[in-house]
Amino acid sequence: MDQAAGLRDKEFNKRNPTFYRNLGVPKRQVRVIAVSSGKGGVGKSTVVINLAVAFDRMGQRVLVLDADLGLANIDIFLGLTPKQNISHVLNGKRQLHEVLVNGPGRIRIMPASSGVQELTRLTDEQKLLLLEMLDELESEVDLLLIDTAAGISDTVLYFNLAAQERIIVVTPEPTSLTDAYALIKVLHTRNGERHFRILTNAADSDREGKLIFAKLSKVADHFLNGISLDYLGNIPRDPQVSAALLQQKPFITLFPHTAAAKAFVNLADRIHRSAPARDNGNVRFFWKRFLEI
Ligand SMILES: Nc1ncnc2c1ncn2[C@@H]1O[C@H](COP(=O)(O)OP(=O)(O)OP(=O)(O)O)[C@@H](O)[C@H]1O
Numbered sequence: 431m432d433q434a435a436g437l438r439d440k441e442f443n444k445r446n447p448t449f450y451r452n453l454g455v456p457k458r459q460v461r462v463i464a465v466s467s468g469k470g471g472v473g474k475s476t477v478v479i480n481l482a483v484a485f486d487r488m489g490q491r492v493l494v495l496d497a498d499l500g501l502a503n504i505d506i507f508l509g510l511t512p513k514q515n516i517s518h519v520l521n522g523k524r525q526l527h528e529v530l531v532n533g534p535g536r537i538r539i540m541p542a543s544s545g546v547q548e549l550t551r552l553t554d555e556q557k558l559l560l561l562e563m564l565d566e567l568e569s570e571v572d573l574l575l576i577d578t579a580a581g582i583s584d585t586v587l588y589f590n591l592a593a594q595e596r597i598i599v600v601t602p603e604p605t606s607l608t609d610a611y612a613l614i615k616v617l618h619t620r621n622g623e624r625h626f627r628i629l630t631n632a633a634d635s636d637r638e639g640k641l642i643f644a645k646l647s648k649v650a651d652h653f654l655n656g657i658s659l660d661y662l663g664n665i666p667r668d669p670q671v672s673a674a675l676l677q678q679k680p681f682i683t684l685f686p687h688t689a690a691a692k693a694f695v696n697l698a699d700r701i702h703r704s705a706p707a708r709d710n711g712n713v714r715f716f717w718k719r720f721l722e723i
């Protein structure tokens with residue numbers, strides 16, 4: 431499809447969100463990407479926020495799901511103070527759109543932190559309620575980015591399995607590599623997941639990033655059958671990433687001319703151009719898988 435036709439289609443979908451539904455024709459797909467890591471503190475939230483900003487600039491409508499049970503990272507990163515989270519939707523006190531918070535640009539954030547654990551223990555009634563509400567959201571979102579907690583907890587595994595694509599973040603620290611392998615291994619051996627995209631963060635050079643990927647790839651190829659790891663490149667270490675966190679603003683907005691900011695923009699571009707590994711991602715589908723697991 432040429433670009434103009436694509437835009438016309440998009441415009442049509444926007445104005446007629448129920449048209450395809452009524453016709454029984456599948457709507458356009460929403461990409462659902464989970465960003466995870468074996469080890470904590472490797473830059474998942476940093477990656478999610480800066481990717482969200484880069485995608486927003488491309489005209490993509492981004493929804494960020496803060497699925498970290500621990501600290502409400504995304505809020506702090508962006509200086510937001512959400513009063514509600516997904517648990518208020520689940521107990522029927524709020525509608526989904528009342529819980530969403532506006533981030534930079536057109537980015538919207540679903541503060542799920544304290545409601546995430548409950549997502550794995552919903553009643554059938556709550557599941558239905560959530561699915562109906564999410565159906566509404568689907569016509570408003572092009573990309574769902576999920577910032578998961580670190581490690582191999584059940585909740586992390588659920589999000590990874592429910593998402594359409596998985597990005598695993600790895601840093602030069604040796605434990606980050608072994609923990610990433612542990613996460614990949616669990617998802618592969620227990621759940622048959624085969625496709626993983628690897629992003630190195632905070633390596634000092636592209637060469638170092640490639641070496642880290644090569645090590646992970648070698649071990650995964652050797653011990654895990656039929657696995658496919660795709661290298662997304664490296665985000666260089668830059669002390670200003672932490673400075674942006676202190677100012678509670680996205681790094682690529684504050685320091686757009688740095689190599690790291692350019693790497694984030696290239697990363698978004700690369701993800702945008704690459705076809706999803708599996709053709710089953712849309713927001714409703716994500717939640718259906720999530721809720722039925
Ligand atoms: N490329 C980078 N260069 C320098 N510092 C970075 C880089 N990426 C992340 N950091 C810093 O590393 C720290 C951890 O980042 P972040 O909170 O994004 O990690 P996380 O994986 O989300 O952590 P958690 O597992 O606790 O959720 C932050 O202080 C952040 O500023």
Ligand SMILES: [Mg+2]
Nearest residue numbers: 474475498503
């Ligand atoms: Mg985080």
